[in-house]
Amino acid sequence: MAKNLSCKIGPSILNADLSQLYNESQKLMDSGADYLHLDVMDGTFVPNLTFGHPVVKCLRTKLPSTVFETHMMVQNPLQWISAMADANVDQYTFHIEPCDDVPLVCRKVKETGMKVGLAIKPGTPVTCVEEYIDMADMILVMTVEPGFGGQKFMTDMMPKIEMLREKYPTMDIEVDGGIGPNNIDVCAKAGANMIVSGTAVIQAKNPPQVIQLLKDSVNKHLNIKSNC
Numbered sequence: 001m002a003k004n005l006s007c008k009i010g011p012s013i014l015n016a017d018l019s020q021l022y023n024e025s026q027k028l029m030d031s032g033a034d035y036l037h038l039d040v041m042d043g044t045f046v047p048n049l050t051f052g053h054p055v056v057k058c059l060r061t062k063l064p065s066t067v068f069e070t071h072m073m074v075q076n077p078l079q080w081i082s083a084m085a086d087a088n089v090d091q092y093t094f095h096i097e098p099c100d101d102v103p104l105v106c107r108k109v110k111e112t113g114m115k116v117g118l119a120i121k122p123g124t125p126v127t128c129v130e131e132y133i134d135m136a137d138m139i140l141v142m143t144v145e146p147g148f149g150g151q152k153f154m155t156d157m158m159p160k161i162e163m164l165r166e167k168y169p170t171m172d173i174e175v176d177g178g179i180g181p182n183n184i185d186v187c188a189k190a191g192a193n194m195i196v197s198g199t200a201v202i203q204a205k206n207p208p209q210v211i212q213l214l215k216d217s218v219n220k221h222l223n224i225k226s227n228c
């Protein structure tokens, strides 16, 4: 039974107008977002390059109380922990694939006071993250190949979420990639409670309406699960 879980919507700013990063971020928070999902890419782990801790730190000076999650699509997650902690990041979500010592990275993240998110690519079995589940505050199941916004949602990732939700009813489970009004129900039904949505929110005529729709879908399914 999924109890004491809450729905959280964290828009990705990857496809926003990054020349207006602060304004775009503020607009998302004013639209009802619960946190900001900041996609950090190093051009090695993924074939794209975005921004790092200097940008996050500057954004933090303008948004002192907004919850920041950094999605670390980087080859060496250990390398950036202290810099992101210095930027007052709240949740450090990193991919297990390039890590040769996941428990060490988890420990180092927790030592800074940041929360630990463990992310898996579409091709990574969910069993690979299970062995570290007790070290994590959240599990991120990617529903696109990481590296770019605006990609097509991968419905075949839902069994991973179903399995995680079944075994870990109170664990925060985040989905990220291609998510919007036309597929939020399958994510919510599978058991995701933290929703990253980039293009669908950024390009919406009415971002608050889209964020509310995402929230309503997740809350509907959370209530169903908690009543069973």
Ligand SMILES: O=C(CO)[C@@H](O)[C@H](O)COP(=O)(O)O
Residues within 6 Å of the ligand: 012, 014, 015, 037, 039, 071, 073, 144, 145, 146, 147, 148, 149, 150, 151, 176, 177, 178, 179, 196, 197, 198, 199, 200
């Ligand atoms: O981490 C990633 C992509 O690698 C995601 O955070 C996307 O950036 C989400 O954007 P949409 O797929 O919703 O447009």
Ligand SMILES: [Co+2]
Residues within 6 Å of the ligand: 012, 037, 038, 039, 071, 176, 196
């Ligand atoms: Co992301």
